[in-house]
Amino acid sequence: MTPVYLALGSNLAEPHRQVRQAIHALAALPQCRLLAASSLYRTRPLGPQDQPDYVNAAVALETALSPEALLDCTQRIERLQGRERKAERWGPRTLDVDIMLFGEQVIHSERLTVPHYDMKNRSFMLVPLAEIAPDLRFPDGEALRDVIARLHDADTLIVLPAQDTPA
Numbered sequence: 001m002t003p004v005y006l007a008l009g010s011n012l013a014e015p016h017r018q019v020r021q022a023i024h025a026l027a028a029l030p031q032c033r034l035l036a037a038s039s040l041y042r043t044r045p046l047g048p049q050d051q052p053d054y055v056n057a058a059v060a061l062e063t064a065l066s067p068e069a070l071l072d073c074t075q076r077i078e079r080l081q082g083r084e085r086k087a088e089r090w091g092p093r094t095l096d097v098d099i100m101l102f103g104e105q106v107i108h109s110e111r112l113t114v115p116h117y118d119m120k121n122r123s124f125m126l127v128p129l130a131e132i133a134p135d136l137r138f139p140d141g142e143a144l145r146d147v148i149a150r151l152h153d154a155d156t157l158i159v160l161p162a163q164d165t166p167a
Helices: 015-027 067-080 123-132 145-152
Strands: 003-011 032-037 040-045 054-063 096-102
Touching: 003 015, 015 032, 015 054, 015 067, 032 123, 040 123, 054 123, 067 096, 067 123, 096 123, 123 145
Parallel strands: none
Antiparallel strands: 003 054, 003 096, 032 054, 040 054
16 A cells, blocks of 8 residues: 545535535545645635635545556546646645645656645645644655755745534
């Protein structure tokens, strides 16, 4: 089984519910075991600011699936929860599930880039990840805590109350 870290985000159609539902769907995937889910965080949107704030979280799984098979599963979950892929980058969405890390693998394929291409610049991915994997190191050996220390906006994430987090 390979450890995998996923980032979840939503800012449409009851984002808290969307993220909680996605965590439950991920936990139910075949050949996967949910290890941890972070708190839910409220974050400002990346890109156009004329959209609602996001609810973000991180999830740790163990999986026997290949990276591409897991990507197929995450995209199916996105579709089932109303995600429509549009040309607009960083636009509002019901659900976004990104594979941040897949074990120690470095993947550059037509469909998938792991580690996630810009995760080291995104506090909304890294802060929830640090909650569930504080001692994590990236495949290049860099410590997660060192990357977070360089971010200028890591303290702007708001942890949502416990009743808004998955059970």
